[in-house]
Amino acid sequence: MAAESITFSDVVQCLEAAGLLLNQKGILPKTEMTAYTTDTRKLENGDLFIAYKGVQFDAHSRVPALALQYPKSVFLIEDPLCFDIMPADHPLLLVKDSREAWSYIAALRYGNPQEKLKLVGVTGTNGKTSTVWFLRQILLARGIPCMTLGTIGVYCGDEMLPASHTTPDPDDLFKNFSLAVARGITWAAMEVSSHAIVQRRLGPIKFDAVAFTSFSRDHLDFHATMKEYFAAKWELFGKYRKTKAPAFVSTTVREHLPSSSKVSYAFYGPSEQMGEDAAKGYSYTISESRLNHSRLLLKSPKKTVDLDFGFGGDFVMDNFTAAYALVDSLEPVDAIKGSEIKPVPGRFEPVPAAARFNFAVIVDYAHTPDALEKTLQKLKEMTTGNLWVVFGCGGDRDNGKRPLMGEIAERIGDRIVVTSDNPRTEMPEEIINQILKGMPRKKKIEVIEDRLAAIEFACLQAKPGDSILIAGKGHEDYQIIGKTKFPFDDRMVAAEVLQKRI
CATH class of the missing domain: 3.40.1390.10 (MurE/MurF, N-terminal domain)
Structure with missing residues (x-):
């Protein structure tokens, strides 16, 4: 180190x-x-x-x-x-x-530690965190300690270290790699953001395997166009990838791929979307999908694996498949059990206290139009009553997605509560007004700027059979107002509010 x-x-x-x-x-x-x-x-x-x-x-x-x-x-x-x-x-x-x-x-300065590690890089608008998390879980199930770096933090073996960026600045990045090497760790997996690629934070890194999880609108406050945004992410498959290193692309990204690219890769995704690509890629079928249980049949070029997980979310299964493909392509995965895989914090995460009232409260990091739509669609399938949506949008970020997310929330949800997310240096009411511009207002829309009060309103009003999605912050245990972080965890707030119903 x-x-x-x-x-x-x-x-x-x-x-x-x-x-x-x-x-x-x-x-x-x-x-x-x-x-x-x-x-x-x-x-x-x-x-x-x-x-x-x-x-x-x-x-x-x-x-x-x-x-x-x-x-x-x-x-x-x-x-x-x-x-x-x-x-x-x-x-x-x-x-x-x-x-x-x-x-x-x-x-x-840190002895080029990247040369001593088996490195895996994951990019994509959504799904990076879940894929890296599942990769760690797969390795742990096989008794292989690893380092992971991303939105949730830095894990070095069993120790969690703080992180300030999805992809750390060079000093922190190579210092962390050096720490991993010093502790005898041989695997490292990291989320690779488009910002990090454009800002050249990766330097001499050449990944042993890479994956592209999804592509949709985000970060247009940083990238001038979607074309520029995609080009940045695609560099992971060229500039920062070892020659002939395994590379996997989600079937959801297929339509965005350059037709003239000489980059080699395999696809992964639902069996019905794979077609002829199934022979070389990784496909899956979800036979059961509930809030607290999923059954996945995963097919690789050489084997079929049947797994039962103690958590739900179809899109989560897509990310697990990516993680499995990345590990399996470098070191074939022997039998693992779904029970050995822990769910991703703040990703389609149920708040257990809601179960006693016969409705569901789900906390999810969905902060892009695509992620919000997919999460709401899945939760709608599981809901017999009203689907509540409690959400806002982050400040000092792409403001063009705000009305898009407003439209999606009203179109799919039944009861919508627009609130504050991490406003940062913007005025919360201005962000909310931009969200409302995308909403036809054909349904009753509650505007409650205070996030705690918004969560409380939904949790106290919900009835049996309802589901509440609290979207945007997921695993975060803070709220950024101005330039200050204040303690705030959607999961804890919801659990505490639900106690008032007893």
């Missing part, structure tokens, strides 16, 4: 080998590189400073002043104009992409 001692010459050699170094100025110190940073507030004299063009701030604007303040520091930059105006005697490294250089340097 400890960082290795490296020199500035080591950094130059690393960047040259990666094809990232374009030019350099000045004489590099022959001493050890004690530290590097991308944060101007943490820079100390003699450090390496990595400047890049961020979404809100371009650090190159500070480089000339920082060079005067820290004359012994080396600056790594990606802006040719900044390079040209800097003095010829100050040590500078001009690179193609500062973020990618940062990733290579982080990997070097």
Whole structure:
């Protein structure tokens, strides 16, 4: 886990080998590189400073002043104009992409731990978290410890570590890989977000197996178009994949695949959608599907597996199949039992306290139009009474999906409660108004901005046979208002509110 001692010459050699170094100025110190940073507030004299063009701030604007303040520091930059105006005697490294250089340097600093692990990468609009979670469960059932990184957090064997991004920044990413290696772990699986790919956080990583779980609208506040969004995710199958490494694509992504692509892959999905692709891929049939039970018949190119799970959700079974395919393609999976697989936190997760009142409360992370629609459709099939929907949309994120989610909620749900999600720096009422623009208002719509009050309203009004979907936050145990995280867990709130019915 400890960082290795490296020199500035080591950094130059690393960047040259990666094809990232374009030019350099000045004489590099022959001493050890004690530290590097991308944060101007943490820079100390003699450090390496990595400047890049961020979404809100371009650090190159500070480089000339920082060079005067820290004359012994080396600056790594990606802006040719900044390079040209800097003095010829100050040590500078001009690179193609500062973020990618940062990733290579982080990997070097931690001894290139990615080379010592069997790495699995999972991308997709929805389903990344569940797939990585199930991959871990499959390995644990086989007695193989692993590291997983994603939205829920970082698991190193049995220990859970905090995580701030779906795909960590380079320092945290390679530090975590180094920790895994130090503890004798040989497998690591991670969610690979489109942001991480565009921002080149992966650096020298080449995955041993990859999967693409789904593709639908999201993150158009970051990507200019859906085409650009897809292209970012598809890079996982080219730039970041080992030659001939197993690759799997959900049948739901089929219509988005480039017709001229030379990338090889196999499909996975429901048997009725596989067609001729079933012979090379992984198909499944769900024979039983309830809130607390599913039966899955999974067929691979070499065997058929019959599994009983203690949880429900058809789309969850799709993600389990992806996880099974990823593991099985690298190391054939012997017999496992469905009872050995734990459900994904905050993904179609029932609140047990509701059962005594003969209705269901389900907490799910569905925060995109596609995820909300699929979750509601499945829950509608299981509901004999009214289907309640309690949801909002996150602030400082793609606002174009808000009316789409409003339309879906009203079209499928019977009782709709629009509330606040993680408003962040936006005004909650403005987000709610954008949601309402997509709703014809042909059904009774409750607007309750306070999320606790919204959950309470639904849980106290629901009748036997009803189902309540509390969507958007899933496993999260906080609510972000402004830039502050406040404790808030939909599952705990619902359980506490249900006590008032006793």
